[in-house]
Amino acid sequence: MNANMRAAAPTEVLRYTAFSADPDGGNPAGVVLDASALDDAARLAVAAEVGYSETAFLTPAPQGTEGAPEGRAFTTRYFSPLAEVAFCGHATIATAVALGERIGPGELLFLTPAGPIPVTVVGGDGESGPRATLSSVEPHSEPVEDKDLTEALAALGWARGDLDPEIPPRIAFGGNDHLVLAVTSRERLGALDYDFERLKELMLRLGLTTLQLVWRESAGVFHVRDPFPVGGVREDPATGAAAAAFGGYARELGIVPEESRFTLHQGEDMGRPGELTVDLRAGDPRVHVSGTAARIG
Known part of the structure; x- marks a missing residue:
């Protein structure tokens, strides 16, 4: 094997369930916090392998995005095992809690194909864990x-x-x-x-x-x-x-x-x-x- 050839790093997929504090309740979602190396075909393949109804894929939001909290804004796309979905609420909640556990509670902004989705994460009470609130596009x-x-x-x-x-x-x-x-x-x-x-x-x-x-x-x-x-x-x-x-x-x-x-x-x-x-x-x-x-x- 050529010394300059390296196997691609495996994609880290986190697994969270949303709308429940019990891992056996709610709706499971895959979460990829750094999808920079994945094209659409690779994202669909990951979503199919995970097998949940949706997996969220994040990349940093473009610099200068209006209303974006520094370091807390992400371009976010969602894939089911069969196709991309413009917006997924449970994967948004799961992703927000995953981020809250890593970078702390506060305001987030997800730039989705459906439009910008502001999300707020607050710390848990010790029993239920962190809680996230998404604000939809205009219905x-x-x-x-x-x-x-x-x-x-x-x-x-x-x-x-x-x-x-x-x-x-x-x-x-x-x-x-x-x-x-x-x-x-x-x-x-x-x-x-x-x-x-x-x-x-x-x-x-x-x-x-x-x-x-x-x-x-x-x-x-x-x-x-x-x-x-x-x-x-x-x-x-x-x-x-x-x-x-x-x-x-x-x-x-x-x-x-x-x-x-x-x-x-x-x-x-x-x-x-x-x-x-x-x-x-x-x-x-x-x-x-x-x-x-x-x-x-």
Whole structure:
């Protein structure tokens, strides 16, 4: 072997679960804090090998980036095992906590394909560990065409009578698009069993990242599930991007007050319970999604 030839250093991939202080709960994400040596093909290969719904890849933000805290701003991209994703909430929370453990709590800025995402990390209380809050891009929502709703329900095996008329179907955006469908019973949500390929085909046609399936327990508590076949994953255990999209949608339609805090429980039906906190602030168009994260050993 030529003495000038050296094997490439292995990529360090950290593994964290987001929206849970328990490594066996929440949604696992891969985190690569220095992806400078990886092109897109290599990043996709790493994400596929890790096998989580997303892996985040960081490089330092360009110098002079407006609003960037010194040494705490990063160009951030997200890859599922099948493709790049414009924005991923749980991988953002996982990455922010990983950085907080290394460079300390404080403000971060992630420059993502969906837009700039400010993140705040605060120290833990000794039990839950550090906690991160992401601030989404400005959300919006739009109606879903009736034929597309019919196809989504057919793929899910749901009937229109299963839907909650007070939480109408819409496509909600908070960095990427999610179809919101709410049901009237916890049992209907818990019995999720869908046609993977049929739903994937519809989602690819509509440009959806996940479906945000919802049951409202009370004014401030919702249970959600997120099929993610376009990422090669049957279900996402805790979905921060969908939480941001749902927060904007819920405010826009008056389902929650303009200024409010509510909780999303996700992953219980998968045996990976997680908790996402959504904050809406009067006069602030962004949606703020908070959660803990834990290192997976």
